[in-house]
Amino acid sequence: MTARVASARPSKPRADVLPREFYDRPTEIVARDLLYESGWTQLTERDPQGSYCLTGALSHAAGQDRQSYRNALLSLGPRLGVPGCRFGGFACHCAALRWNDAEGRTRRHVVAKLDEFIELALGKTAASA
Numbered sequence: 001m002t003a004r005v006a007s008a009r010p011s012k013p014r015a016d017v018l019p020r021e022f023y024d025r026p027t028e029i030v031a032r033d034l035l036y037e038s039g040w041t042q043l044t045e046r047d048p049q050g051s052y053c054l055t056g057a058l059s060h061a062a063g064q065d066r067q068s069y070r071n072a073l074l075s076l077g078p079r080l081g082v083p084g085c086r087f088g089g090f091a092c093h094c095a096a097l098r099w100n101d102a103e104g105r106t107r108r109h110v111v112a113k114l115d116e117f118i119e120l121a122l123g124k125t126a127a128s129a
């Protein structure tokens with residue numbers, strides 16, 4: 001699911017055409033920017049307007065690196081307050097999908113959840129530096 005979609009803002013580089021260094025940023029940070037800039041959606045990975053759901057954004061942010069995608073699901077999953085998938089636990093996208101698609105969920109919640117995670121990750125980095 002990495003079909004390229006023509007950008008309405010051609011002057012702004014899209015994640016799928018950015019160089020490799022972009023993808024070396026943590027998947028959660030790239031996903032957060034995608035959700036912030038492209039918009040957020042429910043019940044579909046990506047809507048026709050270019051908005052992403054949480055898992056769609058994480059998947060797109062990880063690009064070809066499927067391990068990064070799984071790692072992002074594994075680290076975010078336990079923080080979402082929903083049970084893991086009974087087949088794949090938090091490595092499966094079910095938990096993040098359920099959380100994303102919950103009634104009353106908003107883009108603000110999703111971006112805030114990623115920000116919370118990123119803050120924690122940055123805190124850990126700073127503490128160990």
Ligand SMILES: [Zn+2]
Binds near residue numbers: 085092093
């Ligand atoms: Zn599952």
